[in-house]
Amino acid sequence: KQEVTQIPAALSVPEGENLVLNCSFTDSAIYNLQWFRQDPGKGLTSLLLIQSSQREQTSGRLNASLDKSSGRSTLYIAASQPGDSATYLCAALEYGNKLVFGAGTILRVKS
Amino acid sequence: NAGVTQTPKFQVLKTGQSMTLQCAQDMNHNSMYWYRQDPGMGLRLIYYSASEGTTDKGEVPNGYNVSRLNKREFSLRLESAAPSQTSVYFCASGQGAPQTEAFFGQGTRLTVV
Numbered sequence: 001k002q003e004v005t006q007i008p009a010a011l012s013v014p015e016g017e018n019l020v021l022n023c024s025f026t027d028s029a030i031y032n033l034q035w036f037r038q039d040p041g042k043g044l045t046s047l048l049l050i051q052s053s054q055r056e057q058t059s060g061r062l063n064a065s066l067d068k069s070s071g072r073s074t075l076y077i078a079a080s081q082p083g084d085s086a087t088y089l090c091a092a093l094e095y096g097n098k099l100v101f102g103a104g105t106i107l108r109v110k111s
Numbered sequence: 112n113a114g115v116t117q118t119p120k121f122q123v124l125k126t127g128q129s130m131t132l133q134c135a136q137d138m139n140h141n142s143m144y145w146y147r148q149d150p151g152m153g154l155r156l157i158y159y160s161a162s163e164g165t166t167d168k169g170e171v172p173n174g175y176n177v178s179r180l181n182k183r184e185f186s187l188r189l190e191s192a193a194p195s196q197t198s199v200y201f202c203a204s205g206q207g208a209p210q211t212e213a214f215f216g217q218g219t220r221l222t223v224v
Contacts, residue, residue: 004153006153009151031210032211034212034213036215042217042218043115043201043215043216043217043218044154044201044203044215045215046212046213046214049211049212089153089154091154091213093210096161096167097142097159097161097205097210098156098159098169099144099156099203099210099213100156101146101153101154101155102153103151103152103153104153
């Protein structure tokens with residue numbers, strides 16, 4: 001059974017700092033890995049999707065990497081801003097189009 | 112283009128009551144999903160439908176039933192609500208095999224008293 005773990009569970013940083021969120025998965029037989037953002041009381045917004053054949057994806061200040069062999073993905077946020085404060089979730093897509101989620105990292109960027 | 116629409120947004124039920132959560136997507140996606148989100152536990156898959164006419168159990172299907180009414184709509188039914196089903200429910204859809212990006216609705220906050 002696929003298990004997805006996110007570390008840390010919560011993170012508080014000053015504005016302007018670069019930060020890394022971690023995601024690990026137990027079964028490397030995944031098709032892709034997706035990072036989402038969730039604001040309080042809201043739905044999930046897709047940030048980046050990395051196909052299993054890719055090593056990384058970039059969108060603006062966000063960079064996500066994937067290492068299937070070690071079962072790890074990271075989300076790098078450069079020059080963090082208070083508007084980046086949210087919960088970040090990663091999800092691994094496995095056989096049968098099933099998305100398995102981690103519990104998320106709650107990020108707070110202080111101004 | 113509304114994406115994924117869920118109704119209702121909020122609901123309070125008494126123990127033992129039944130209700131149906133509705134979900135519709137306008138992106139012509141084949142796959143649709145129902146998740147529940149509880150504090151500290153991320154999202155857990157209840158049921159999913161890889162295509163019109165098919166449904167499969169996810170991680171936590173007990174106490175729920177689903178119907179894939181057509182390609183657009185995927186409903187989740189609670190036959191006899193229990194306090195343990197208090198949660199936020201999310202519907203999602205996606206396209207492709209394997210699927211590419213998944214899109215989520217805004218959620219239904221359900222409280223069972």
